[in-house]
Amino acid sequence: MSIQHLITLLFWLATATLLIGLWRRSQLWRQGQSADFSWINLLAIPKRYFVDLHHVVSREPFIARTHVATAGGAVAALILVAINYGLMLYWNALNWAILIATAIMLVGVFFVWLRRRNAPSRLSRGAWSRLPYSLTAFAIGLLVISLPVSVLAGSVAVFALILLMAGSAELALGIGLGGPMKHAIAGLLHLAFHPRQQRFRGELSTALKPIALEAITLENQEFGISKPSDFKWNQLLGFDACVQCGKCEAACPAFAAGQPLNPKKLIQDLVVGFSHDEKSNGSDAKFAGSPYPGMPIGDHFGSIHAPIVPSLIEAETLWSCTTCRACVQECPMLIEHVDAIVGLRRNLTLTKGELPGSAPQTLENLRQTATVGGFDRKARYYWAVDLNVKTIAPNMPVDILLVAGEGAFDMRYQRTLRALVKLLKAAKVDFALMGEYERDTGDTARRLGDEATFQKLAKLNIETLNSLSFKRIVTADPHVLHSLKNEYAAFGGNYEVLHHSTLLAQLAASGQLKLGKSDETRKLTYHDPCYLGRYNGETESPRALLKSIGIQVNEMERSGMRGRCCGGGGGAPLTDIPGKQRIPDIRIADARTIGAEVVAVGCPQCTAMLEGVVGNRPEILDIAQLLASTLELES
Incomplete structure (x- = not known):
């Protein structure tokens, strides 16, 4: 031959x-x-x-x-x-x-x-x-x-x-x-066969998919994902596509903070789980990358029909995630890490009722009062009593409905909302506050795996919104934006929802909002909220607004769609999994590295997390505050 x-x-x-x-x-x-x-x-x-x-x-x-x-x-x-x-x-x-x-x-x-x-x-x-x-x-x-x-x-x-x-x-x-x-x-x-086909049509596909709460798995009476065989087959295929390049690991804020999460190892653990049967429990001992911080390799085992938590993956690993999607953004194989984590959280929350920290109390507050903090809903707009602003009512048509979000209960963030109202008035926008009609959108509940509470709140909010007459919704909270714009559609709620920076940029560009030049001389950087940038693709309007008032934005190493998380998403401040350092400390260190004296933000959670950094740090100011200060200068 x-x-x-x-x-x-x-x-x-x-x-x-x-x-x-x-x-x-x-x-x-x-x-x-x-x-x-x-x-x-x-x-x-x-x-x-x-x-x-x-x-x-x-x-x-x-x-x-x-x-x-x-x-x-x-x-x-x-x-x-x-x-x-x-x-x-x-x-x-x-x-x-x-x-x-x-x-x-x-x-x-x-x-x-x-x-x-x-x-x-x-x-x-x-x-x-x-x-x-x-x-x-x-x-x-x-x-x-x-x-x-x-x-x-x-x-x-x-x-x-x-x-x-x-x-x-x-x-x-x-x-x-x-x-x-x-x-x-x-x-x-x-x-x-990617689970999110929209990604290949040039769309941002970031909304979590609902689960049918009435149709539980009859075999095990469970919600969410308990074992590897509970994943969709094309998710298992996606896990197998991982090239172990570690770009997700390098981008993960929890891993950087020393919390017990490494997105790359989590995907490889799931591969171990579905590639072994009950007779040959697979071990993670062959994993040749960085372990979960503080957890040795070789102590965990899994198989296709065995519970994932805690034998293969510890619950603390799942609760460390901020759902910032930095891992998804960086993955060259387009793997959906966050979908997997939330699916596993749903099982821990809905089936086992096992949540750490203050998360259980927060979920109870949401069920009882429709607020994260358990407040009287009427108190949400006390900050606006002296501003002479309309509150919407049935049969009161308005152009813009202002949804404040949970940040309205925080005295610090109320300054941002007051500045936003001042700007809307200056632009002569026809708007109204939502008032006592407003409930929490359910974002925190959904990220914590409580799909039942999220769906209940979503359906109540949709019923309320459909009874009111408005053209667009504006909010200063990217988490509210994401829920109303992207996740309510699955339940019949379809609305035009804008972040306040997007609306203000439109008003400024059209000349309806006349801004002066800022007297801010300190070096400023802008922090991109994950739920505004990666989740909704809005990175330019905040920068355009700052430029329009004469402020130069000095970019941090990680910015735009690749910005670093503040640590406030996904219910992470509630689960409070310890690490070697805090995620907001790392983000403020990014600002210090470029010598920033002011960090501009566009999210109440980013404001709270970054302002919580102790010691000498830059001042945290919302875009609305910086813009409103130019109105005062003009007057």
Whole structure:
């Protein structure tokens, strides 16, 4: 048998091995719950790979170019090998094409080796460390078989076959055995069957999906996610797509603060859970990355039908999450970490009633008074009694309905709301306060996993809002914005909702709101609220407003859609999981690093968290306060 025929045999053997491995891996994914999907989305993989995925990867140009060379060269070479050797054509022209594609791949592999040689701490080691060598073996093997037939004889042929077998095994066996290269197949399929298809239509898909509270799992009488098999099958597929690059780990505020959460390890723990059965409980001992801070590796076990908490993942890990979506924003494989965490929280809250800190009391307050603090709802607008502002009533049409949010009970944030009212009056906007009609939107309850309380509040609020006559809603609270704008639609509540910075920017741009120039001379930076930026894509209006009053924004290292969380979301201040430091302290340190003396904000939770930092720190001022001060100067 000639060397060419041996290569053909090796190609089809590797292909068969890969297909068998894919079938085996798919059986693991199919252990999850059913999910809507369309086979036609397989045709969309190239676009989603080259556009959506590489849009994220390109944020790190070195890695983007390395990936293009390595993956692009490998895919091109494999396609050419399939044509020339799989179909037994054996054309010299195609061999030259294979040689060129492989040379490009080899250049990429060299940079993979350089990356691994001085690897950042966020990268997993272990099996991932062998990739530069197995990819090199594959590339050199392909280079050798591209040489003229006269050269491929004796020891050269044996050498080429050995290298090809070693390199091919990484991919062919990797998918079935769960090796590093399984991401090459799982990642592509994940792009086709992603749980949030809207992401590929240029939409921000950030709303949590409701669960049917009436239809509990009859087998176990449970809500939410208790075991790996409770996830949708395409979520399990998504977990398998993880490349363990650790970008989520580097972005996670809880991990930075030393709390027991690492998003990368959480995803890998879930992979351990669904890839083992009851007879062979899987351990996390093989995880080769950073552990959860304060928790050793090797003490946790899981299997497909075993409870995830606490045997595989500790409850403290789940409660450390601020739901800021920084992990999701940074993930090159587009994995949805927050959906998984909230799904697990729903089980702890609704089924087991196990919440730490003051979270249980807060949920009880919401059920009894529809406020987080257990206040009389009428007290929400005491700050406005001297402002001569209309309060909405049935049959009172207005243009703008102002929803204050829970920050209205806080004396500090009342200054922001008063400044906002002053600005709306200056712009002669037809607006009214919501008054005693306002309840909490349920954002905190939902993030804590209490879907029942959220849905109850949402339906009551929708009923109330539908009884009132207004065109738009404005709020200074991004969490209120997100609930009303994005999450109420699932229950029939469809409203035009604006953050106060968005509305004020529109009014200023149209000339309806005439602002003066600020006399603020201190160095200022702007902190992006997670629920305004990552959740709703609004990063420009606050900056445009500050620029319009003559203030230069000095950006922190992490800003815009990649801004660092203040630590106030997801109910984190209520669960209060200890770490080595506080998340708001880290954010204020970012401001100190650039010498900022003022931090502009646009969220009551950001205001409270950042102002809670002790010691010498910048002053925290809402955008509305900075704008309103220019009205005073003009007058």
